[in-house]
Amino acid sequence: MELRGLDSNGKQFKNAEEMWREQIGEEGEPHKKTQWYREGVSYWEGVEASVDGVLGGFGKVNDVDIKGSEAFLQTLFFERFNNAARTQHLVALDCGSGIGRITKNLLIRHFNEVKPQVVSFMFDLTSVHGEVILSEEIISLSDFKAFVHPVMMHFDCMVDLLEPVSHFLDAARESLASENHVASDTHKAANFFCVPLQEFTPDAGKYDVIWIQWCIGHLTDDDFVSFFKRAKDGLKPGGFFVLKENIARSGIVLSVSTTIFYDQKGLPEELFAVKMYALTADMPKKVHKTRSKTRANRPGIIQ
Numbered sequence: 121m122e123l124r125g126l127d128s129n130g131k132q133f134k135n136a137e138e139m140w141r142e143q144i145g146e147e148g149e150p151h152k153k154t155q156w157y158r159e160g161v162s163y164w165e166g167v168e169a170s171v172d173g174v175l176g177g178f179g180k181v182n183d184v185d186i187k188g189s190e191a192f193l194q195t196l197f198f199e200r201f202n203n204a205a206r207t208q209h210l211v212a213l214d215c216g217s218g219i220g221r222i223t224k225n226l227l228i229r230h231f232n233e234v235k236p237q238v239v240s241f242m243f244d245l246t247s248v249h250g251e252v253i254l255s256e257e258i259i260s261l262s263d264f265k266a267f268v269h270p271v272m273m274h275f276d277c278m279v280d281l282l283e284p285v286s287h288f289l290d291a292a293r294e295s296l297a298s299e300n301h302v303a304s305d306t307h308k309a310a311n312f313f314c315v316p317l318q319e320f321t322p323d324a325g326k327y328d329v330i331w332i333q334w335c336i337g338h339l340t341d342d343d344f345v346s347f348f349k350r351a352k353d354g355l356k357p358g359g360f361f362v363l364k365e366n367i368a369r370s371g372i373v374l375s376v377s378t379t380i381f382y383d384q385k386g387l388p389e390e391l392f393a394v395k396m397y398a399l400t401a402d403m404p405k406k407v408h409k410t411r412s413k414t415r416a417n418r419p420g421i422i423q
């Protein structure tokens with residue numbers, strides 16, 4: 121498919137190949153690719169380590185973003201851990217973590233408190249229905265009830281953060297220090313990796329969830345593909361990636377910050393569409409007897 125595009129200076133491209141040729145050159149010009157990655161990181165090195173900074177001035181979308189992600193993550197947990205009374209030890213990786221916004225507001229908190237979260241979310245769903253339907257991924261009230269009622273689970277969690285910009289990672293370490301202070305060894309932000317995604321290979325079979333939000337656009341197409349090929353070996357059996365990213369309504373949009381986004385419900389109109397994808401190397405067992413949105417959103421197989 122031929123997709124036209126433009127960069128943030130308004131320069132037009134006939135298609136993706138032309139855009140990449142201009143940005144990272146041909147084979148035999150590795151310095152151009154190095155320059156591409158250098159510019160991506162340099163941009164963020166000049167940005168304040170705050171929620172507003174990592175969200176390109178749209179700090180106000182933090183809450184709605186986290187709520188949408190939470191609903192999506194719960195459907196995935198429901199698929200994976202349905203009705204099992206057991207202790208789960210969960211490990212997540214927050215890729216391109218910035219200041220640790222997602223770890224702090226979603227991953228650590230959510231992994232710690234799955235059951236109470238679901239209960240309060242169920243009440244939200246009945247009382248302020250319209251406000252809670254933030255994404256296509258929401259599951260039905262009967263699914264929530266089925267989930268909440270029989271489940272007795274205890275979750276321990278550990279989150280690793282990966283971020284190439286050191287002042288962001290320092291801010292993450294500082295802001296997560298208070299959680300780590302009160303946490304047990306199996307219940308905290310554990311590792312802070314100051315490396316870019318294209319140079320990272322996770323330990324084999326380590327992660328339940330690899331969360332990649334608003335950073336994959338920094339990778340070239342070939343590095344994007346090779347990252348997923350490498351990183352899928354970093355998943356535990358039944359583990360999954362969550363990829364949350366801006367999607368242009370048409371054509372290609374090239375932006376160094378990749379922080380312009382629109383379309384997840386509840387986000388300002390001027391922003392890009394935001395889609396969430398769950399990807400896994402092995403399908404979880406089917407748990408639903410009735411048709412539901414959850415089923416429609418079952419993770420797909422990585423080819």
Ligand SMILES: C[S@@+](CC[C@H](N)C(=O)[O-])C[C@H]1O[C@@H](n2cnc3c(N)ncnc32)[C@H](O)[C@@H]1O
Binds near residue numbers: 164315
């Ligand atoms: C829009 S911010 C999003 C931060 C975080 N995911 C969030 O949603 O709060 C983009 C992040 O990607 C990081 N980044 C830039 N180049 C990267 C690369 N090659 N690999 C991984 N992360 C990168 C930036 O430093 C920045 O923290």
